[in-house]
Amino acid sequence: MTPIDLTSWPRQQHFSLFKEFTQPYFNVCVQLDMAALYQYCKAQQYSFFHAYIYAALQASNAYQPMLLRIIDNMPWQLTAQRASVVELADDDTFRFSYLLPKQSFADFQVHARAVSLATKQQPLFSEAFACTEGQADLLHISVLPWLDFMSFSHAFSQSDNFGIPKLVFGKFNAKTGKMPFSIDVHHALMDGLHVAKFIEQLQRCIDDFCV
Template identity: 60%
Template sequence: MKTQPCEITPINLDTWPRKQHFAFFNEFSLPYFNVCVSLDMAALYNKCKAEPYSFFHSYVYLTLEACHEYAPMRQRIIDSLPVQLSSVRGSVVELAEDETFRFSYFEKQASMADFSKHANEVGNASKTKPFFSDAFAATEGQPDLIHISVLPWLNFTGFAHAVSEGHGLGIPKFVFGQYDSQTGKMPLSIDVHHALMDGLHVARFVKILQEKIANFCN
């Protein structure tokens, strides 16, 4: 299933409670803030062991589901003004055979089965292409992305991204770490633009994501 075209709706600054916060943080040279949390992933890991789904694909699928449910994760900054997007896609880092990464562009699907098929097809194709592929040229820099990376080798408690000059679009960035089979926990780093969100919003998103994981496993 291909997602519907993303609709971009301007946010009315006159009625938006974050008007002054937006004006304040949007002028920062480094306006993103980072939170690292520990997700309870034991049930999802065990479910994926018993079923023909990739653990990696499963938590990417559920992350996109949570982002579609929680509107602040679909807010962006275009031409210095806040907007609301109707949908988002995942710009997901995957490792190619030469141990360099590629971006795979995953769209929301109607079910985990559909997403698994879609992600396998897209991922296999992207890993055979150069880093600066046609897909990269056509997709990176678009506002309707969620950046998702994975560090399955590290059980980290903090994370900092490489940054470039400019304020950017306000795209959230997620980094999943190493799953700990002893505790059932997995670290997740979340970067969001402070003009669009505060810690309260990140906490609410994490709660939604954890509920998505629990409901999927029941």
């Protein structure tokens, strides 16, 4: 993790403007083309869920603006980030699975399955939660596989000052091959152009998964 020199950073004035906003995040919702990924996972007997989480982590770690954070009121550049993924437990309440980026999907799937199994057997306020939640190098990912949504709004806390991006994947439509995708980013760190470029990066990672 490296501090950013505000004197030479092109976003210095934008950062100063938006970091003081009461609600500095903005949201964009789009439709991702997931048809090829879904069919590939089905044919290979892979977890479709793990595949798109893997692609999201790949894309987020490959695109520099998604690695920006606000720490002690100053911008910092991460070298990598982990995923805090919402998963549903057997009692219909959610847990947070903390997933690391891996070099291959095979390694990631083994890791994700083990973490998910352990997570769902623990309460929300688990040891993993106490040790991990609230750290700057997390990427927040939620899933709403029941809803083909067109907009999304997050709960947020005034103390959330890291500028962590928040991703939400919705219901896969087998007829169209599309899936709704929501992204919230901190406006002090990113603009609409950066969101558009990240979504292009994410779609490439999804498409390249099947090659």
